[in-house]
Amino acid sequence: MAVNTFPQLSNDNDKVALVEVDQSYSYGTVNERIDRFASGLLAGEQDLEEERIAFFIPASLDYVTVLHGVWRAGGIAVPLNVASAVAELDHYLSCASVTRMIANSEYHEALSELCASLNIELVSVDQVLADSVGALPKIDETRRAMMLFTSGTTNKPKGVVSTHKTIKAQITTLIDAWEWSENDVIPLFLPLHHIHGIINILSCGLWAGATVHLFSKFDIPRITEQVTSGTYNVFMAVPTIYVKLIQYFDSTDPATVRAICDGFAEMRLNISGSAACPVKLFKQWQDLTGQVLLERYGMTEIGMGISNPYHGERRAGCVGQALPGVEVQLFDEYDSPITEEALAGEIRIKGENVFLEYWDNPKATSESFKDGWFCTGDVAVWEDGFYRIMGRSSVDIIKSGGYKLSALEIEGVLLTHDDIAEVAVIGVPDDTWGEAVTAFIGLKPGASLEYEDLKTWCEGRMSSYKIPKHIKLVDALPRNAMGKVTKPALKELV
Numbered sequence: 001m002a003v004n005t006f007p008q009l010s011n012d013n014d015k016v017a018l019v020e021v022d023q024s025y026s027y028g029t030v031n032e033r034i035d036r037f038a039s040g041l042l043a044g045e046q047d048l049e050e051e052r053i054a055f056f057i058p059a060s061l062d063y064v065t066v067l068h069g070v071w072r073a074g075g076i077a078v079p080l081n082v083a084s085a086v087a088e089l090d091h092y093l094s095c096a097s098v099t100r101m102i103a104n105s106e107y108h109e110a111l112s113e114l115c116a117s118l119n120i121e122l123v124s125v126d127q128v129l130a131d132s133v134g135a136l137p138k139i140d141e142t143r144r145a146m147m148l149f150t151s152g153t154t155n156k157p158k159g160v161v162s163t164h165k166t167i168k169a170q171i172t173t174l175i176d177a178w179e180w181s182e183n184d185v186i187p188l189f190l191p192l193h194h195i196h197g198i199i200n201i202l203s204c205g206l207w208a209g210a211t212v213h214l215f216s217k218f219d220i221p222r223i224t225e226q227v228t229s230g231t232y233n234v235f236m237a238v239p240t241i242y243v244k245l246i247q248y249f250d251s252t253d254p255a256t257v258r259a260i261c262d263g264f265a266e267m268r269l270n271i272s273g274s275a276a277c278p279v280k281l282f283k284q285w286q287d288l289t290g291q292v293l294l295e296r297y298g299m300t301e302i303g304m305g306i307s308n309p310y311h312g313e314r315r316a317g318c319v320g321q322a323l324p325g326v327e328v329q330l331f332d333e334y335d336s337p338i339t340e341e342a343l344a345g346e347i348r349i350k351g352e353n354v355f356l357e358y359w360d361n362p363k364a365t366s367e368s369f370k371d372g373w374f375c376t377g378d379v380a381v382w383e384d385g386f387y388r389i390m391g392r393s394s395v396d397i398i399k400s401g402g403y404k405l406s407a408l409e410i411e412g413v414l415l416t417h418d419d420i421a422e423v424a425v426i427g428v429p430d431d432t433w434g435e436a437v438t439a440f441i442g443l444k445p446g447a448s449l450e451y452e453d454l455k456t457w458c459e460g461r462m463s464s465y466k467i468p469k470h471i472k473l474v475d476a477l478p479r480n481a482m483g484k485v486t487k488p489a490l491k492e493l494v
């Protein structure tokens, strides 16, 4: 297969690139629409010169048009979570100094006040599309291309900036490692503001000339129907999706389940990632479908770093070996490389796949690198030829259903509740979500709080998947001599 350089989309014009409900779009149609959108964005200018253009668009032809249109016109694409609470968008838009926001007209009413207050022009794809294609700039691949927001050990999410070169390295590594080809057909139901959906599925698929079926959400009945009819040969998801499929099987008649599992069995590849895949789940999936899940490890800042092999042993509970072009090294707490087997250390990464910077945050950028290595904060061991993830160095990061959540960000919102005096949020092991957001709350004197009331209060203030699944009322939070909440003590309480 011929691999393109920028603009990262196959030019096999007649081949179907995207399927959206019952509409199909060929690569020729998609490419031409992207060029017209890029021309409309430029509106006579030569180059967007890294203007930050945000978009609030579910998985669709429009989403692809905007992502690639911004790239081709020389801008920085800032895809936003369409499930975000409007209150959260303020931070993303102001942090990135966004000047234009592209959103479907149905969202304009909800977004117009915020955009006006930040002096952001709010337009729809149709309003931007030019009638014909004009001259597009030549973009150096070292230029900034995309900003994705990631939660971390700070209160507010940081903007992770990658260049065209970073994105190209992330895509081509996976195309080679997982043997993507134009014969592949894959469903895409993951959100399109994270690497998993944007790079691993959409971008790899479109670069390889494959066909990507777009879903605005994880629609189990429709997707499993198409799995049964043999539509797909590749499937990529977070562990929670495999759990939800198995739960769905429990409530479905055995003949239908058998047909769905046969559909999975026929595929060439099933991948799990974004969070740890429990060994039990790996085995259940193998028993049901015969598929040996390929588990891999990645991060917004690095794309994919470690993967079980396409050919060869895929070991349950392990994430495999360094991907080609990616350097992986474990380090101990004194920053010395670990050379001994079975000793746990922080995963650090080097390679063209690594991001450029945290937007407008040189301090955070320099603190996240040591001697040229990006420090992931994840702890692993090397065991008999495989990396195994042991956990994270921070208790303030929670992985729920594949989403990385900041405990501090959730605490910050909960503390604005009139009845809450103090709060500590942790992730508690959970069979469906991996970790469930759990809030320990100390109330103000005389106050009371019901879970359902708090949940309602949270709606609109945070994305729904961040809302605590459980609350525990406490007289006082456990604190150390310095007055800091001891979260490990809370974990022991659960």
Ligand code: MCA
Residues within 6 Å of the ligand: 189, 190, 191, 194, 195, 196, 197, 217, 218, 238, 240, 241, 244, 273, 274, 275, 297, 298, 299, 300, 303, 400, 401, 402, 403, 404, 433, 464, 465, 466
């Ligand atoms: C939905 N809900 C959740 C989550 N998702 N609660 C906790 N954690 C979640 N992740 C809640 C909703 O708030 C709602 O609650 C109820 O579940 C039903 O919501 P719905 O949207 O219908 O749920 P779903 O469609 O079943 O969504 C589950 C999901 C979704 C499909 C697993 O969470 C998802 O797409 N996760 C993947 C995220 C992802 O792509 N992560 C990759 C980032 P209520 O009913 O109470 O209102 S990591 C990454 O990119 C790195 C590089 C990597 O390694 O891949």
Ligand code: AMP
Residues within 6 Å of the ligand: 150, 194, 195, 272, 273, 274, 275, 276, 277, 295, 296, 297, 298, 299, 300, 301, 319, 376, 378, 389, 392, 399, 402, 403, 404
């Ligand atoms: P994000 O920054 O949202 O891209 O999430 C990246 C984080 O997800 C990593 O730092 C890990 O903590 C976690 N992660 C990704 N893949 C795996 C995996 N296969 N096993 C365990 N954790 C994972």
